[in-house]
Amino acid sequence: MNGLKKLINHPEQVVEEMIEGILLAHPGRFERIEKTTVLTRKSTVQLNKVGLVSGGGSGHEPAHVGYVGEGMLDAAVFGEVFTSPTPDQILEAIKAVDYGKGVLLIIKNYTGDVMNFEMAQELAEAEGIQVEKVIVADDVAVEDSTFTIGRRGIAGTVLVHRIAGAMAETGATLQEVKEAAEKVINNVRSMGMAISACTVPAAGKPSFQLADDEMEIGIGIHGEPGINRTKIQSSKEVASILVNKILADFNYENSEVAVLINGLGATPEMELYILNKEVQRILTEKNVAIYKTWVGEYMTSLEMSGVSVTLLKLDNQMKELFAQKVNTLTFQE
Amino acid sequence: MELTVDMAINWMEIARDKYKENKETLTMLDQAIGDGDHGINMARGYQAVVEKIAETEYDHPADVLKSVAMTLMAKVGGASGPLYGTAFMNMSMVMKGKTVDQKVLKEAIDHAITGMKQRGKSEIGEKTLLDVWDQVSSYLDSEDLSEPKEIIEVCQAVVEDTKQIQATKGRASYLNERSIGHEDPGSMSSFYLFEALAEVLEKEATV
Known part of the structure; x- marks a missing residue:
């Protein structure tokens, strides 16, 4: 092997x-x-x-x-x-x-x-x-x-x-x-980052290299290059980078949103929840009301360690649809 | 000339051999600018094509090319599968029920180009395999095909040209200015396909 x-x-x-x-x-x-x-x-x-x-x-x-x-x-x-x-x-x-x-x-x-x-x-x-x-x-x-x-x-x-x-x-x-x-x-926008790479089984080696103290901002879910590579920072700072990039692209101010904090495969739930706390703090400061939040693994990238943040601006129709019954492996609401 | 069922089958067999022989070259070109699986995918796809047509009876070259289309689509994957699948599907549609002479072959290639343009949302001149197909079409329009090997030279020149330009679409575009200096792998794989066709036509011309 x-x-x-x-x-x-x-x-x-x-x-x-x-x-x-x-x-x-x-x-x-x-x-x-x-x-x-x-x-x-x-x-x-x-x-x-x-x-x-x-x-x-x-x-x-x-x-x-x-x-x-x-x-x-x-x-x-x-x-x-x-x-x-x-x-x-x-x-x-x-x-x-x-x-x-x-x-x-x-x-x-x-x-x-x-x-x-x-x-x-x-x-x-x-x-x-x-x-x-x-x-x-x-x-x-x-x-x-x-x-x-x-x-x-x-x-x-x-x-x-x-x-x-x-x-x-x-x-x-x-x-x-x-x-x-x-x-x-x-009405949906996302942004991700990673602190370690993943390995496609048939390729046998990691899709990219990140030094022990580095993170890559804006990475894709196949390990495609993102925006920049920096020294690893705190959850607070990462949340700010991701959320601000999203808010710069789409105006979520004074609206109600759904938030999806998504682990990329190897990030502990503990870290996802910590990031969620920071994301929600920033959103509240920016007058964005949070209607619904999901934290967990939804769209991973094998064993990549990292996270993505997704915001969706809601209207009444979407809120009604979110309230409907769903029964899948990942969603049971 | 007339493209027969046997010639169409032979075209695919020679193409298979070429992709097998040049798997490393294509992979190397693709590693320089893409994800490095183009050679492997094409070799696997054409191996499947040859196996498929060996077990089927055909009445018309259009039927051979339809089999090729369906097999490439299912076995090559990525973006190359749908592109080459579309090309062969469209060629088959044009050839259907017709005697495939030079004029029909040209029309078939033109229809393949139309399909690939639409599928890949790109145009001629953007450093993709379309450039190779376009030149083959022009050649078929202006020359009498008495020297089919000239097709190879025409294609070679296009592939060489792709080295000089920056890609705006297709595989090579991902690297922007870094794509200069590399032959486009898609153009290269189309080159092998037409080299195989030229060899089949050449054989027929000398019989």
Whole structure:
């Protein structure tokens, strides 16, 4: 295993073995489409709603399988680690969750993801399925990056799943669900940082190097370069850097927001909560009212140590949708 | 010339050999500017293509290219899978039901370019594989194909040019000015594809 210190069997088999493990851990929750890496929502009743499909490279767990279930997604498509799933797999997911009201694709803005999902959309449309897509680009750190034209899609995607999922559950039309998703996309912003790198199993070595006393601000969820590298600072200072960058991009003053403090894979909850305290203090000082907060791991980057902060400006419709029932691995509210 | 089923299959076999032989070169180019998996992905994709077409019966070259499209799409991944998948899908659509002479081949390549432009949201002249395809199209428009090997020289010149310019789209754009001095890996992989095609046409021309 040439020194790769991971609890795995074969670097090439990690995705397949993870899926098998998920199915064994949660019988009754998912259905696997045969010969694919697609898990769909298992339902005891015949669903009559817009189908929601998301997915992307693996290594971001619980994204996206943790969001499959009542009130969120209908299918998650697993790609290889940090690699978009292919159109044939996405197409199978679309076909499986087309309950007759059409399918919405929720895509994170990475060049590979966008191309593969768009191609799947065209193939599905050719088969007569009504498909719409939304592209999430919430990361304010950089405009273009190693894997994107435009901004990257990161943890804000989870809130898109949540709102679009709740909307779809009400029986809304494809257009209405898409509009709800787009409203989240237009009002959500995120920013992340890391203090240590991650290693893609098949690559065998860390995706970048950070010295013991360094942190990188604005890093991507695949270890793509961010804005700058500095000496590590306190939680208070990190919170201020992240929040101020977000507030400089979008005006959240005098509004109500949802806050998502997301660990990147190896950051203890203790540190996430400490950061949350600092983030909320700053928001309160800036006259931003906090309606709802989530702290935990939602969009990780293997064993990267770091955090991202996401803010979403709410309106009444979103507040109502957040109040709806959700039952997935990651959200049970 | 007329592109037959056998020639289309042979084109893919030669392409597979080229990607296998040049896996390291493509990977090296991609490591310089991207994430370094282009060579591995193309070699894996074309190996799957050759296996797929070996087990299928075809009546028309358009059907071969459709198989190629579906296989590349499913096996290459990343951005290259959808781009090359789209290219072959569009070529197949143009060729369908037609005798694939030089004119139809040119139209097929043009339609591939249209598809890739749309898929990659890029234009000719942005240091991507589109530049190579565009030059092949121009060549097919103006020359009589009596010396198919000239296609190789045409492509070589484009790839060489990609070294000099800064990429604004595609893989190489991620590095901005650092992309100058490197051949674009996507252009290079398209070069191998057309080198393979030229060799097939050359063989046919000398029979």
